[in-house]
Amino acid sequence: MQTLNLGIFAHVDAGKTSLTERLLLSAGVIDELGSVDAGSTRTDTMALERQRGITIRSAVVSFVVAGVTVNLIDTPGHPDFIAEVERALGVLDGAVLVVSAVEGVQAQTRVLARTLRRLGIPTLIFVNKVDRAGADLGRVLGQIGDRLTSAAVALGRVLAAGTPAARWAPFAPDDPDHRARLVDLLTTHDDALLAAYVANERAVTPARLRAALATWTGRARVHPVHAGSAITGAGVDDLIAAIAELLPAGEGDDDAPLSGTVFKVERGPAGEKIAYARIFAGTVRVRDRIRYRGGHDARITGIDVYDGGAPVPRDLAGSGRIVRLRGLTDVRVGDPLGVAPDRPAGRHHFAPPTLETVVVPERAADRPALHAALAQLAEQDPLINLRQDDLRQEIAVSLYGEVQKEVIQATLADDHGLPVSFRETTTVCVERPVGVGAAVEWIGREPNPFLGTVGLRVEPGPLGSGVEFRLGIELGSIPLAFLKAIEETVRETLRQGLRGWEVIDCVVTLTHGGYWARQSHSHGVFDKSMSSTAGDLRNLTPLVLMAALSRAGTRVHEPVHRFRLDLPADLFGTVLPALARLDAVPHTSTLRGAAYLIEGEVPAGRVHALEQRLPSLTRGEGTLESEFDHYRPVRGPEPSRPRWDHDPLNRKEYLLAVARRVTARPDR
Known part of the structure; x- marks a missing residue:
């Protein structure tokens, strides 16, 4: 049986978890519809989720439709839990993006849509809550085309919108207006379809249009739109049929070498670790010893796969499956299993916390x-x-x-x-190098107390590059374990720069490396005092690196968010001074009927204050969207953060701390 791993995404309160419940009910997995308000949904299992009525951790359930096992991953909608969404993205075959028919396209909807489009994840759009007062599919379709994608196409209409009797009516295959919209959209991607239409319009049958729609939806170039209500069930059966027909099932080879990725870790009742993973290729079996992060390996003691909505024990699981694995005692989110897949769950698609x-x-x-x-x-x-x-x-x-x-x-x-x-x-904040600096300490020469030579050069790197470590010495001139110790220490040390912030976008080159080989006395006893160890290189590297960084110099940068603010036109003159007091800088302002759209940037530290003041500033009518955009140099005095370890810039204190640490270790 084929497997489709499907993510459900939405802005908070758009009805995503309620839709998950309705899908399970319609597929026959559950007998009674759970309620977010009552705290009885299948996917919100944490007590906090039930109390607050929001999804905090992603959850997996499954159902079968048209011979396809659908593993459905319900993700949080609140932007504070975007990390949960990020981890799910790396294991998906397709997605459903939920939009409220009342509130329309909201801030998180735009962030999610851009990310799904950038990653090329095939996506259906479901406009929910058509039974609620104020529901307006036409208005929301306009927002989808304006704010999310011009490649969306509605596959039906809503009748009796805004009433409990609201229902979804799919367009007839021969509906001329619908046919024209499909032809216009699909022929922009499909040259063969365009040629056939130009040669003989009647040759492009409804069946051929539907097949082309499935092809280009599967390639994430077109996004069909359905609508309905998760509460009443209107339109949900048609959505289920579209999921099976238009979204591509996962592909993989059960006989290939194992390749998977861990996207979630939780603790079981006895405190044991349970790893949620997607198997991209190969087969995992109970008692298999598998390799994961950094050469670790462990024996699998238990496997659960999703069947009939819940995880059930199995002896093995093949490619395409979402599994729960036991036995990986020190596994982490993002770890590859076996051969690393092309899209690991640890890859960052959203901004880091600010x-x-x-x-x-x-x-x-x-x-x-x-x-x-x-x-x-x-x-x-x-x-x-x-x-x-x-x-x-x-x-x-x-x-x-x-x-x-x-x-x-x-x-x-x-x-x-x-x-x-x-x-x-x-x-x-973060720090970035502003120049080039180098330093070296030689083995056997004052003031270096360690049995090793380390020379490093620090220079600026491209924006967004993080930390790049390069070798400026001949490979093999020092043992590989020593090289690894130096690189690991460089990355750890740069978590705190000259002013205590993490250093990013820099290139560190190892320019010198040396050691004393293992020495022993004539009677064969190993002499630690004359032999270099990886610990010598680890202890020396922070001194050299921070000296080089001091010579390069750094500049502190603060995170900046891009914002989009809709407000009544008559409040425009009142809100602008308030934005200025919060250090927000408008870049554009556009009058749209009786409303103004202001776009600009604001320091990340002032976003919460802006959100708190917005209701009183705009009579409760303003809507704010914001997301991380870039780092900019801090204006005025540069802030610093206290270090949480012994400062390599204070050589005496650092060496005393290392001496105490080494003395406390019986193996040194």
Whole structure:
């Protein structure tokens, strides 16, 4: 049986989880429709999700339609949990983008649509809530064409919109207006179809148009639009038929070498790790020993596959499947299984978090338990970027927004019995090199106390390139383990630059490397004092790297969001000064009837304040969309962040700390 891995995406409250429930009911997987308000849905399993009525963690369910097993991944709609969405994107064959017929295209809808289009994921659009007062399919179709894609085409109309009797009426195959719209859209992509239409219009039959629609939907060039109501079930059966007909099932070879990727990690009842993975090729079996991140390997002790809506134990699973694996004790989100696939789940499609806060336990004795609990949360969401400051006994996490902070607080209290508070949320800046700097320390020469030579050059890299490590020495001149130790330490050290922020967009070149080979006395006893180890290179690298970085110099950059603000025209003059006070810079303003559209940029740290002030500024009529756009140099004094380790820029303090660390290790 073929498998289709399908993602459901939407702005929060567009009805995505309710649609998932309706799909399961229509497919015969469940006997009763769950309710988000009542907390009885199949995919919102966390207590917090049921209490708040929002999806926080992605969930997998399945159903069968037309001989195809559909693994449906329900993802969060709130932008604070975009990391969950990101991980799902790497394992999908297709998607359904849900838009509210009342609220229309919203901020997160635009972000999701752009990402799906950029990744080439075949996507159907479902306009939900047609039974609600204010539903207007024509208006929403206009917004879809204007704000999401010009390649969308409605496959029917809504009758009795805005009433409980609203229903979806598919266009007849020979409907002349619908046929004309399909021909116009499809012939822009299909030269053979255009030639056939020009030669003989009647030769392009409804069946041929439908086949072309399936082809170009499967190639993510065309996006069919359906509409209906997840609550009443209107239009859902037609959507299910379209999913089976228009979205391509996954392809793979069960006999090929194993290739998969982990997109979610959770803990089981006994605290064991459970890895959710997509198998792209090959077959995984219980008791197989499989390789994953960095050469790790482990034996699979259990496999679940999705069948009839729920995970069931199996001895094996083939390509195309979503599986739950046990036995991978130190697995992480994004880890490849076997041969790395072309689209790993760890690849970043959205901006990283731009905020951070310090988590403070209400009871000082809870600090070790707090770190352990946050470490478990970081397994599920690596982008919270858990950071422990041993010097100040503080633990910091990265955030997308205030709602995510509230969820972390509630999770720690409810699941771990740890009441916590938070320090003020601050903006996460970055540093970029502004010049070229180099430094070297030689083995056996003062002031280098380590048995190794390391020389590094730091220079600016292209925007968005992260950290690139290059070899400027001959490969093989030092052991591979030593090279790996230097590169790993370079990347770790650059998490804190001259002012404490992560250093990005730079190239680090190893210009010198040396060591003393293993030495022993005449009676064959190994002499540690005369033999270099990887630890010598690890301890020396931060001193050399920070010296080179100091000579290169860095500039602190702050994250900036692009915003789009719709507001009543009569408030335009009032809102502009308020935007200026929040350091928002409008770039364009366009009058559209009785409304103004303002587009511009605002520092990430001021977005929350703008969201809070917007209702009072616009009589509750303004709508704001914002998303990370770029980093810009900080204007005025550059902010700094306290270091959470011993500072290599303070040589005496650093060497004392290393000496204490080495002395504490019995193997050194």
